[in-house]
Amino acid sequence: MSHFHIYSLPIELLDTFTPRNLVSNVPRPRSPSPPPVASASTVGSRACNVCNGVAFADVEEQRAHFRSDWHRYNVKTRLNGGQSVSELEFSKLVDGLEDSISGSASEDSDSDDSDDAVDALVNKATRKARSRSPSQGPALPAQTALAWFHSPPSTQLGVYRAVFNSGVHQSDYLSELKRMQTGGRTWAMFMVAGGHFAGAIVRVSRGQEDDSEEVHTKKKPKKPKADTEVLRHKTFHRYTTRRKQGGSQSLNDNAKGNAKSAGAQLRRYGEQALRDDIRNLIHEWAEEINACERIWIRASGSNRKIFMDYDGCVIEKTDGRLRTFPFPTRRPTQSELARCLLELTRAKTSHLTEDALRAQDEAYLASLPKPKVIPVAPAPSAPEKPKPVKLSKEEEIFREKWSRLLEMVSKGRLEPLKSFWDREGENLGGVDAHIPDWTGEKRATLLQVAAHAGHEDVTSWLLETHHADPTVDVPLKGGEQEEDSDSGEASDSPKPPKGSRRTAYDLARTRPVRDVFRRCAGAHPDWWDWFGAARVPSALSKEQEEEREEKKKVRRKGLKDKVKEREAKAKPAAEPEPEPEPAKPAPLRSSTGPQRLGGASGAAAGITGLTPEMRAKVERERRARAAEARLKVMSQ
Template identity: 85%
Template sequence: MSHFHIYSLPAELLDTLTPRNLVNEPQPRSPSPAPLVSTSTTGSRACNVCNGTTFVDVEEQRTHFRSDWHRYNVKTRMNGGQSVSELEFSKLVDGLEDSISGSASEDSDSDDSDDAVDALFSKTKRKARSQSPDGPASAPQTALAWFHSPPATQLGVYKALFNTGVHQSHYLSELKSMQTGGRTWAMFMVAGGHFAGAIVRVSRGDDEEEEPQKKKKPKKPKSDTEVLKHKTFHRYTTRRKQGGSQGLNDNAKGNAKSAGAQLRRYGEQALRDDIRNLIADWAEEINGCERIWIRASGTNRKIFIDYEGCVIEKGDGRLRTFPFPTRRPTQSELSRCLMELTRAKTSHLTEDALRAQDEAYLASLPKPKPIPVVVAPAPEKPKPIKLSKEEEIFREKWSRLLEMVGKGRLEPLKSFWEREGENLGGVDAFIPEWTGEKRATLLQVAAYAGHEDVTSWLLETLHADPTVDVPLAKAGEPEDNDSGDASDSPRPPKGSRRTAYDLARNRAVRDVFRRCAGAHPDLWDWFGAARVPSALSKEMEEERDEKKKVWRKGLKDRVKEREGKAKPAPEPEPKPVLPEPKVHNPTGPRKLGGASGATEGIAGLTPEMRAKVERERRARAAEARLTALSKN
């Protein structure tokens, strides 16, 4: 018998099993040894690229050649790397944001699968370059628990089938207890808008023994596994050849306004509603299941758990993830995964071969380096901590947030907070020490910077806590214990407790605190823990403004009155003395060219004064002529 069902193992086989713990237990200094696989050399159905993996028939071998695992190993070997086992490949897949979907035979999925394998290969290559070559290697952790039956039979069972918290030394007793009682599983998969779910029976109960045959016709033997319920459907959620869901793209780049984006958002909502409605319909069967298997990415996992009225609780001990790579969620893929989980892996190695394999494994472990004894080690400068990509992104977000709060950029701050506020811990999250900020919260930063609109938004909209204490200055650092000229509360003594209100450097920001204390008196302990001296209502502000106007008007009047008394009256400017023009007798003799004194009378005058004198002279001359005519 080449395959054994884990819930119906023969009794004579169970009595001879012993645990194989050497390659399963974690070693403190182990590299990546070869996985425990079958070394049967019968036939030519084997893959030399994937560590000599053998296959039962040609169809299984062809399926392996189309799998992501095989294509990843081919890329790795072509670039001078080492092939990885199927377990190590599944761990690499789990490191991605979305599990690799594909490996299907359809032409429409080949490009997406190739893109996924390329992305995984690139990520592994970057990670290998970033790691130190002399760093300690971690021991491989296989997903299988292996048991040995003399003389040459080994059985492998997935550890995920055992109860959570059971030590591997008790796996054998757990395996024996799994041979009794009926069991059902719930299996769900979702990726790329595709969903597949099923309720399956994996073992028959003790009361399901076959009844004696009354008729001559023999009854067909009942299968070990049976699909009780199943459902598959698909929604449009992922853009062709772009990767990732529309929701992830919106969180990273903002909401797109195209028609396709609208359709994908609707598809995500409809997919979530369809799955939750199906789980609600299967609630009775799910509650009776022994295991609940879920294949979903981080965002899609929220569809099944952690929502109001959810059937599957977040901390349910029955929850499991598939311990091997899976393809596109379909009914056939669920059947394949069910077969993979319930069929024990077998190999046929003699005890001598096992002993040689163990010795080779132990010999491959690197020997510990002797620790040099240094009498007086020279102090070394601390090496800069190399941050991961996630930590760098997290620090960049905090830096952008503090910059917007410190510069009072309210509109960009609102948009940024809608996207990243929850990921950064909320409005009352303490500012990390690596930022170098002396203040503890965003409210304290805004109050210290003197931005009235940002402070009002934090208090009124986000309800920031004004009672958080300002961190005390460390030894040797100056304490910025200035409350500003507009402070209406006494300056706290050095080293005493301070809050965001004490950091406000102008009266406008302090009025924001007092105004919020008047509008929301029960929200915080404003007059105690927050150190706000009093509330400020609209009537009080109007009264204060009116008093200020009256005071300013009186001040202006007093200034004018004081200036009027001190300044003497200005003397009138003397009028220029114009020379009297000589009146010539019209009957007397006249000289050609006019009077001789006319030029001397206007000498030294400005052009304006000269024109005025000339007008006066002409007017008097005309008056003299009229007088002479009247006498004649």
């Protein structure tokens, strides 16, 4: 017996079975590596290397496979650089389409539709492969649709996994297969696509009562009953799709809006009628469906709503008996239901010796691509953010005082500064105390802050009253020197070379602040090393200041005298110009009357429409230009 019915397997054969788990369960990553090794059923010369080595019982079955959409899809996918898919994977792709891609029972009638659908599937797979990130690595194929069992020395048997109960682990498939040999079972099978519907209630396993009747009957033994029997069936068709357009009318309406043609109205009516006919049939068969062990449904996403998700539905969406066909199907017909029933209930067999199986497993494991070890560069460690330090109450008060002190010095608020310093000066470390780093201040002392801010009164108060040290160096950090040394006026001291030391005097941006340092150096030369460590270029005494002021006054007086002489020389040369007669106001003209092209001419055109003050100003400018012209002629 070359084929076995899965519900009528010989007991002596079942007792010798062991699960074949290697090829069926080990995930095979898709990669440009050689094609996967054939499974246990791929034996002999009648096999398809494109479709993962699937084998055939005879030449006719092989030719039918080469004409199938599954094979043509794999051929086009391999030509595009992709990988072949199993029957189960291809079936899932088919379920995503609205119509059957295999056409009707007549191969010639709908061949164009089939080609278009296969091309659409290939394009979709290509776009999906391109959109995958390279970092995700090769995708792993889904688990094979068949579960294989081995019986020594050289018999293998395959059963579709969808036949077993949901939740059964693959290690328990063998015990589940033995349990399936007892009791009667019925299945419900429904297909809908392209306006075609086919449904049936079939018996796939006879009960013990039927066997006992045949054994104990006194009459002549009847012909043995078939393993499967169709109890109820129904097929019908409605006009729902346009020829070679693809897709239902409802999907077209959702995408482009409701069409108003007569054909569109007929297709909408056909969809509604098809839905009502199917639901009425399911309610009519409700008792038989509730008694079924499996419910097989082939329908696309939109057509699947016909069977469930409506008020009073017989088949619930969460029903554990629901299954999809794990292989490609054609247009829904009664003959197609019979073919699918035979495919599901007939066990697949092969005959490989244990040595051949072992060699096959080794070849398969060797064909698996080795994972590439990609060195991962250590991620740059982000600088850790300093954790906030919990301060004591005394520390918070101390920081608040420093903040207030720096604010008063930088803003030049001398009077509040004096009162604050009388109270807190000693507690903060004195006038030369180093400014804490947590304040973010770039300067080192209060004198440097005051000099940089340009407050001469605060600077003088620090130097004269509190003897602040002007020799303390300014901290150099990065490009601070160029920033701080920028000044709107020329400094009396030469700019220090880059990287050398600086003092508070170097931070002074204005002459009055620098004069404070020079004045203090002249008044108290013994206090500090003014001309060395403090970098003050020279002292400034009171006499020097008075002399400088006198020079400024003389310079200003000389400039004024030169201006007066220049004006006096220009006066005798200028002759008084007779006062022009006041211009007669031009007669008002109607804006609507005739106008002379070019408007007024001469001097009257320049002052027409001006106020008396503006006219006087224009006349003064004219007289000034005339006087300048006469002076120019006289000087030649």
